[in-house]
Amino acid sequence: DISTNINGIKISSCIMNASGILCCTEKELYNLMMSSSGAVVTKSCTIKPRKGNLKPRYFxxxxxxxxxxxxxxxGIDFYLNFLEKKNSKKPFxxxxxxxxxxxxxxxxxxANISSNMNAIELNLSCPNLLEKDKILGYDFSKISDFLENLFQFYKKPLGVKLPPYFEDFHFRxxxxILNKYPIYFVTCINSLPNGICIDINKESVVIHPKKGFGGIGGLSIKPFALANVRKFYTYLRKDIPIIGCGGICTGKDVFEYILCGASAVQIGTQFLKEGxxxxxxxxxxLITILKNKNYSSLNSFKGKLNVF
Ligand code: DHB
Known part of the structure; x- marks a missing residue:
């Protein structure tokens, strides 16, 4: 049994897509809805539709x-409209x-007046906007004011997606801040901001926007992502579930996230590669690992990471 529960949202498999990956268009969302992804996370949206940055923009x-x-x-209206008319019990x-x-x-x-999503994942960590080069999740006083104001009027389930932190003081x-509010879940981490990759033949960066700087995802970021899950599992209120994200390629990786305290996981880079x-x-x-270890559910080992 690899089902899980995010604050009352029942999810039949703890494994879902990460926001941004094959979840933008009607067709992509439909495919996810029909898949064995435990839930569907939609592409982060804005008020108006956007074309995004110049290509190449992924490598x-x-x-x-x-x-x-x-x-x-x-744009938000498209996603709200999709949620209105979708015909599926799968959590969104x-x-x-x-x-x-x-x-x-x-x-x-x-979103407050719409009813068909199970929760919002508020993205506090987009690293790629040409318009403004600030990641909200790194501005603690802004985040604090923002959450204070939004919980005055927003009464529905709301989780936050965080950027990676590296220092114990920042985690605490x-x-x-998060522990003061009725946060529904915390997803960590978004991509590691401002990496750069190089093509030595062209002696050039590999993506066009922002002089080649971009968010790093996939296998390289897994140790950082696991550390973020572990730190937040330690410091957040016990009733705030954590969704882990970053570099998951195998069932073993999923097991590691749950062991660190995640209640569910999201797949980004590997989902794009494999579909x-x-x-x-x-x-x-994951089921094979649980069988070998004689675990009947995620709760048998969730958060129970051994340390010396
Ligand atoms: C984009 C990238 C992100 O990491 C994110 O959280 C939101 C948007 C993007 O570039 O589209």
Whole structure:
């Protein structure tokens, strides 16, 4: 049994897509809805549709991926409309990422009157906007004011997607802020911001936007992502579930995330590489590990990482 529960949202498999990956268009969302992904997370949206940054804007190598997509999306109305008319019991998480705090309020007000998503995943960590080169998740006082204001009017389930942190003090500070609010879940991590990859033949960067700098995902970031899950598992209120994301390629990786304290996981780079079959493969690999260890559910080992 690899089912899980995110604050009352029942999810039949703990493995779902990461926001941004094959979850932008009607067709992609439909394919995810029909797949064995435990839930569907939508592409982070803005008020208006966006084309995103100039291509090439995504590149992968054996160790991971770099992207600077620039938030291409079909706009909040498209996603709300998709959720209205969808015909499926599968949980949906609506990811939103306004270009400003004001835009986030506008999107949240729209979402507040719609009822067909199970929760919002508020993205506090998009690293790729040409318009503004600031990651909200790194500005602790702004985040604090923002959450204070939004929970005045937004009363529905809302989780947050965080950027990676690296310092114990930052984990404690962010957890202290989040612990004050009825946060529904925390997803960590988004891509590692401002990496660079190089093509030595062309002696050039590999993606066009932002002089080649972009968010790093995939295998290379897994140790950082696991550490973020572990730190937040330690510092967040015990009733705030954690969704882990970063570099999951195998069932063993999923097991490691749960052991660190994640209640569910999201697949980004590997989902883009492998497509919809990734979900069946990971489920099978995870179930094999649980069988070998004689665990009947995720709760048998969730968070129970041994330390010396
Ligand atoms: C984009 C990238 C992100 O990592 C994110 O959280 C949101 C949007 C993008 O470039 O489209």
């Amino acid at each position: 992968e190598w054996k160790g991971g991926s770099i992207n600077s997509m620039g938030l291409p999306n079909l 998480l609506l990811s939103i990422s306004g270009l400003s705090i004001e835009e986030n309020y506008l999107i949240l007000r729209k 500070k962010m957890a202290f 919809i079959p990734v979900f069946d493969r990971l489920i099978k690999e």
